[in-house]
């Protein structure tokens with residue numbers, strides 16, 4: 001009978017789980033942006049091709065979707081900002097390879113991704129605001 | 136002269152560079168005015184696109200100067216390390232805020248002018264079909280039940296927006312009048328549309344802008360914007376049946392036209408129900424070809440010689456053209472035919 005490898009220490013495990021989670025989390029803001037983009041594209045295309053009369057409703061729905069997407073991104077960004085913890089550590093680049101540095105660096109990356117996702121969502125909404133017809 | 140070639144070699148490279156760039160600049164600038172230039176707009180849409188171009192060009196120059204100025208500054212003027220605060224600020228302001236605002240503003244500007252490009256027309260609709268290598272043109276005034284057929288020339292009433300429905304015969308073409316607006320592709324079996332709004336009477340040139348075969352480059356057309364009253368008169372004249380010339384040469388020419396079977400491909404509309412020719416539709420309608428401004432889709436002028444050259448040397452003028460060259464015709468027949476066609480005003 002083979003023996004299992006010795007179990008990892010608990011703190012190690014917890015930390016690994018948390019890092020895996022925040023690796024997931026850094027993708028969430030871009031994913032929100034992508035979802036918003038695909039939704040806008042699909043709704044605009046289908047409404048303009050099939051039922052132009054519904055356009056005002058579609059615009060309203062897309063504006064609501066924008067509000068929702070921005071709220072989600074803002075929330076993710078805020079959590080990432082706390083994870084980065086720049087305010088208290090004053091460490092901007094987290095150049096040291098310690099566990100804590102990795103943790104904070106993932107927060108830093110997530111903040112930047114949230115920022116660009118928010119810009120993307122706003123840009124994606126400009127046509128909804130500026131184009132009042134299907135032309 | 137041998138001396139001059141020898142002298143060229145003595146010109147310093149920098150001067151030669153200067154000379155060739157001056158030559159290039161002249162060539163480039165000569166495209167800026169004239170009948171087929173986006174930089175000399177004569178239509179509302181082209182004006183908007185022209186403004187867009189200048190704004191983008193101005194912005195690109197400013198950005199280029201800023202980026203290269205900064206580069207120059209940190210590599211030549213101040214080589215000392217920048218403070219961390221300053222560098223971070225530069226990244227945030229110059230790398231995040233500035234581009235976001237600039238791109239956002241350009242995007243908003245671009246979006247705001249987009250609907251104009253597809254505004255609906257004021258009444259007149261044209262239907263243009265791209266053929267190899269000419270343009271089938273139909274005019275549908277508001278409420279018309281049948282089109283007024285023409286070819287290879289676009290006439291529009293000035294000061295109004297006309298709707299243009301585009302289609303293609305066998306391959307893809309693209310309809311473009313640079314001085315009046317943007318271009319739009321033409322697909323076999325799929326209608327696309329655009330609208331144009333010439334601001335004042337004028338005269339321009341359009342060109343097929345999608346490679347469509349051997350004579351693609353020779354697929355152009357004349358464009359004329361006329362005062363609305365003149366346009367109405369012109370259109371009424373186009374609607375009327377052909378008025379064949381009554382002089383002896385013209386009458387003989389009409390006989391040659393019938394004898395050579397030109398009517399298999401071309402239509403010369405006779406008075407209502409009394410066509411003297413079959414109504415061929417392989418080639419351009421010739422009912423009023425004598426009043427057109429070009430032959431062979433913007434390839435030749437419309438003098439009597441041009442007519443003769445076209446008929447006798449079609450394929451030499453336009454490679455692979457779908458009209459046989461009638462080089463077997465006697466000089467007399469050719470000149471009679473030219474008289475006849477030129478007389479179809």
Ligand SMILES: [Cu+2]
Nearest residue numbers: 308343347354
């Ligand atoms: Cu073409």
